[in-house]
Amino acid sequence: MKTVFSLLIIGLFIGCSSPSTDIVRTVDGNLKGYQKGNVNYYLGIPFAEAPVGDLRWMEPKPTIKWEGVREATEFGAACMQPTNIGNSLFLELMLDGFGLAWHEKLIINVLAFLSLGQSAEYSEDCLFLNVIAPKEGKNLPVMFWIHGGASRFGSGGESIYLTSKFAEKDVILVTTNYRLGSLGWFAHPKLSAESENNVSGNYGSLDMIAALKWVKNNIQAFGGDPSNVTIFGESAGGQAVGTLLASPYSKGLFHKAISQSGSGIYTTRNLRNDSELISAEEIGIALAEHFGIENNDSTLENLRNIPASEFVQLSDPIKDQELIGSMAQVVDGFLFPEKFHNAYRNGTTHDIPYITGFNANEGTSLFPLFTPKEIFDQTISSGDWLNEFWQSQNVFTDKTDSNMPDELRVYVKSLGLNPYESATQIWGDIFFGGPAYYAAQKRSEDDLTTYMYLFDRAVPSEKQTLGATHALELAYLFGSFFPFVAKDAWDEELSEIMVSDWTYFAKNGIPQGNWPKFSSTNPVFKIYGDKVFESKLDNDELFRALANDIDLNL
Numbered sequence: 001m002k003t004v005f006s007l008l009i010i011g012l013f014i015g016c017s018s019p020s021t022d023i024v025r026t027v028d029g030n031l032k033g034y035q036k037g038n039v040n041y042y043l044g045i046p047f048a049e050a051p052v053g054d055l056r057w058m059e060p061k062p063t064i065k066w067e068g069v070r071e072a073t074e075f076g077a078a079c080m081q082p083t084n085i086g087n088s089l090f091l092e093l094m095l096d097g098f099g100l101a102w103h104e105k106l107i108i109n110v111l112a113f114l115s116l117g118q119s120a121e122y123s124e125d126c127l128f129l130n131v132i133a134p135k136e137g138k139n140l141p142v143m144f145w146i147h148g149g150a151s152r153f154g155s156g157g158e159s160i161y162l163t164s165k166f167a168e169k170d171v172i173l174v175t176t177n178y179r180l181g182s183l184g185w186f187a188h189p190k191l192s193a194e195s196e197n198n199v200s201g202n203y204g205s206l207d208m209i210a211a212l213k214w215v216k217n218n219i220q221a222f223g224g225d226p227s228n229v230t231i232f233g234e235s236a237g238g239q240a241v242g243t244l245l246a247s248p249y250s251k252g253l254f255h256k257a258i259s260q261s262g263s264g265i266y267t268t269r270n271l272r273n274d275s276e277l278i279s280a281e282e283i284g285i286a287l288a289e290h291f292g293i294e295n296n297d298s299t300l301e302n303l304r305n306i307p308a309s310e311f312v313q314l315s316d317p318i319k320d321q322e323l324i325g326s327m328a329q330v331v332d333g334f335l336f337p338e339k340f341h342n343a344y345r346n347g348t349t350h351d352i353p354y355i356t357g358f359n360a361n362e363g364t365s366l367f368p369l370f371t372p373k374e375i376f377d378q379t380i381s382s383g384d385w386l387n388e389f390w391q392s393q394n395v396f397t398d399k400t401d402s403n404m405p406d407e408l409r410v411y412v413k414s415l416g417l418n419p420y421e422s423a424t425q426i427w428g429d430i431f432f433g434g435p436a437y438y439a440a441q442k443r444s445e446d447d448l449t450t451y452m453y454l455f456d457r458a459v460p461s462e463k464q465t466l467g468a469t470h471a472l473e474l475a476y477l478f479g480s481f482f483p484f485v486a487k488d489a490w491d492e493e494l495s496e497i498m499v500s501d502w503t504y505f506a507k508n509g510i511p512q513g514n515w516p517k518f519s520s521t522n523p524v525f526k527i528y529g530d531k532v533f534e535s536k537l538d539n540d541e542l543f544r545a546l547a548n549d550i551d552l553n554l
Helices: 001-009 085-096 101-117 188-193 203-222 236-244 282-291 299-306 317-325 339-344 373-379 385-392 405-417 420-443 474-476 489-508 540-553
Strands: 030-032 034-036 039-046 069-071 127-135 140-145 173-177 226-234 257-259 354-359 450-455 524-528 533-537
Touching: 034 474, 039 203, 085 101, 127 203, 140 203, 140 236, 140 299, 140 489, 173 203, 173 540, 188 282, 188 299, 203 226, 203 236, 226 236, 226 489, 236 257, 257 489, 339 420, 339 540, 354 420, 373 420, 385 405, 385 420, 405 420, 405 540, 420 540, 489 524
Parallel strands: 030 069, 140 173, 140 226, 226 257, 257 354, 354 450, 450 524
Antiparallel strands: 034 039, 039 127, 127 173, 524 533
């Protein structure tokens, strides 16, 4: 969510006013970054050849080596993404929900616009990563961040990630770009036929794997330990982590993992012959037809000639959702051999320590974007609104007759909210809480080390209405907070606790303190709220029921 989070470190100027680092020798060539205090920053490092022209929708190719010393003091271009939808609406909803005054919102919007000038523009030539490392150190643990943004938006080069927090804990932070939207996940029979493995799609995931291979081959030159890499990500980045756990082609490239508000269980589809959803190849055919591309010998040439800016951005909301909005990881039988809920069920995710979790009020900043109240009131009309809503949310299969868990009705009654407010809350529980609980439960049954957390800290203001909403924990994890948004001394302390917990896990493979492994018999979470403690959730029965529904109906 580039527009939202790029403004969080306003006034941070990079490169020219800071001393240069020593030259670092990578396998592709020499690099020179910049230094601030005891932290070195290397930005805009290419990890693969530009995926343009004939390389569009191809597996990333090795970087072309360069001569001399490459300046690594500015972010590389962000990957192509829509600019007419998404981020601006999310930002407005967040600012309203934080209870800001009109003039404060105006200033933030202006700063957001101005801060875009600090980052490179969007481009297909976007396969860059960034390394932030302590000035001194050897064999340091590495944390590899995968950004969120619905698999359509965002960048590893957002200002919020330009933090020294991890380096101060003697951990190297790597952030990466990956292809997005219809350039990152587009599948088509012609592309599959072109592939030696008869598959297409998953170019964004292949980019992540290529970046991890770059880390394996180069991070030692920055003081890092290639045998101690932790991947972590939020939202679509959390989904990326959860899906990479199930890929045989990522095995050995990372050694611990953290998924924040993302799993991959609900938002993926088969490459072809999908009995429950329209397949990825069928979506690709429909998208090609939308652009007037016929199925013939020139299909791929014609598709690759469409300007990237046009291909990633549709204005029609129905076509946008059907043709691009639902693009994400594809179960192709190759990179991802099976549906991800089956990977967790069958015990085929990597046997490494894993933390997964979610925020207490995920839906408050997302559900209104997808279903405004007026639409909800028009479409949910029966006396039993809750059951009607439950059936309407089975959007990832054709099964529209699953039995709503009794625990959900009890939970909604306990909320004491009107139907729309209740729907907003349970939407987040269904799509974030339930899948995370399911993944942890299934892994624990196979004795795969897994821990769970809940982020439950709201902005400390009587005016706020969002609670612990989607993506709010990023401000704490990266130590950056919105201007004008209320915070107190506890928020700074909570930020320090979260960074310490994440980096301790990266160093040691176990959490610090009394955070026990998750299991069905001991479903304990670490809760980051107005205090930090380990506990079973008050509404554990709800999440257990939602996980059981996944088991029964997917």
